[in-house]
Amino acid sequence: MRIAIFGSGYVGLVTGACLADGGHHVTCVDVDSERVARLRAGESPIWEPGLEELLRGNLAQGRLEFTDDPAEALEDARVAFVAVGTPQAPDGSADLSYVDDVARRIGELARRDLLVVNKSTVPVGTAARVRALIEEGLAARGAGHRVGVASNPEFLKEGAAIADFKHGDRIVVGTEAAEDEELLRLVYEPFNRQREKIIAMDIPSAELTKYAANAMLAAKISFMNEIAAISEAAGADIERVRQGIGSDPRIGYQFLYAGAGYGGSCFPKDVAALAHTARQAGCEPRILDAVEAVNAHQKGTLLRRLDELLPGLAGRTVAVWGLAFKPRTDDVREAPALHLVRGLLAAGCTVRAYDPVAAGTFAAALGEEAARVEFTDSALDAARGADALAICTEWEEFRAFDAEGLAERMAGRLIVDGRNLYDPARVAAAGFAYASVGRRTAGLPAEEGAGQPPAGSPSRAAIPASIRS
Ligand SMILES: NC(=O)c1ccc[n+]([C@@H]2O[C@H](COP(=O)([O-])OP(=O)(O)OC[C@H]3O[C@@H](n4cnc5c(N)ncnc54)[C@H](O)[C@@H]3O)[C@@H](O)[C@H]2O)c1
CATH class of the missing domain: 3.40.50.720 (NAD(P)-binding Rossmann-like Domain)
Known part of the structure; x- marks a missing residue:
């Protein structure tokens, strides 16, 4: 299948390289021309184990291409992934300006039926916003193509991104039409062979699933950091406590380490964005606020x-x-x-x-x-x-x-x-x-x-x- 991917960062590049490796023909588009030039030369702009080999192999096979021209990427694409950044805005919400830009470009440029798949981490309601922007563009030029929108959040971990993409625990797919789900099943067929990994749901649930997953993981870290502070004050040893509680299968050993606080491009902004969504929806995010406060202190x-x-x-x-x-x-x-x-x-x-x-x-x-x-x-x-x-x-x-x-x-x-x-x-x-x-x-x-x-x-x-x- 011909696939376009907007954004060649950690998520877009790994997605593009892995989908190409699975046999699809992928064109990645990025606004950063210097990045595009490096990628065309087979040089990864990020350090991720195994990525450069995958990049070079698939470039050589002609299954993976890079461009800064969205029209070129969309020319034959049946599916377009959106994998641009959604950084934290000053009020804590997710800044959707890069996602909006992509949606507008697709509305201006789509020349055939297309499924647009949000892979960026975006708040509930973003798929509807993307659809509205695309439809505006289509209507402005009298184009009658069907452009569906789906949510397919990404769960890869940097440092193990390729294994996570190819052999991940789950593929969450949020759609509103059976034909869109079917198309995404075809996209993921190469990575869905050992067992059924696709968890299909409605779009708002898929959008919220990603935030809930990251907030839960961040909460585990902040919880352990709070128990660590109590351990220090009370003369206990957090490592003993960790083993003592991790042995309970309802708790488990994973992600149970106290430390110097969580960072990265996801947890801090995603916890803040979910808290913002909660407030907008009239909910008080008491746990999320505490997770953030403990981490800032840590x-x-x-x-x-x-x-x-x-x-x-x-x-x-x-x-x-x-x-x-x-x-x-x-x-x-x-x-x-x-x-x-x-x-x-x-x-x-x-x-x-x-x-x-x-x-x-x-x-x-x-x-x-x-x-x-x-x-x-x-x-x-x-x-x-x-x-x-x-x-x-x-x-x-x-x-x-x-x-x-x-x-x-x-x-x-x-x-x-x-x-x-x-x-x-x-x-x-x-x-x-x-x-x-x-x-x-x-x-x-x-x-x-x-x-x-x-x-x-x-x-x-x-x-x-x-x-x-
Ligand atoms: N990094 C992770 O581990 C991870 C994991 C899961 C989900 N996510 C989510 O995926 C999204 C992308 O994250 P990332 O870490 O890959 O971001 P990134 O900053 O590494 O990459 C984003 C890329 O998008 C490009 N871009 C911006 N506007 C564009 C446009 N209009 N058209 C084409 N390209 C454009 C940028 O130049 C950049 O190369 C975010 O929403 C993030 O929360 C990230």
């Missing part, structure tokens, strides 16, 4: 621990390991590391940062402040001369504790771990102070190893209140 946890355990932060050197919002991606949108590094720079620290793949995107997100961060080529190099090490992302390469390597390079002996990677007793036995999330700080007093503040250092009040909270 993102400050590493900075607060450093502030507590290093006497006087200004003038200190802090090594930061992990800049992406999670491992196996270079996506730094809303990453806890951004919050930490901005706070450290504001407090007058020197920052040496390392991430296996995300230094470039992190520097771009920091903007001018990036000039004040030293990005290194290895984790141990970042630790050189550091008074403290802060761990923000649980990349595999950080998981084995290298006591010798760190002791040789670090000036201080403090590790603040936002991902609970190590056994506190072992780290303390190696001579480090080790603060993690929801567990007793091991190896104190940290000051002995961390050294005294440089002369004339301002006190902890140097950290702006907005960052401390």
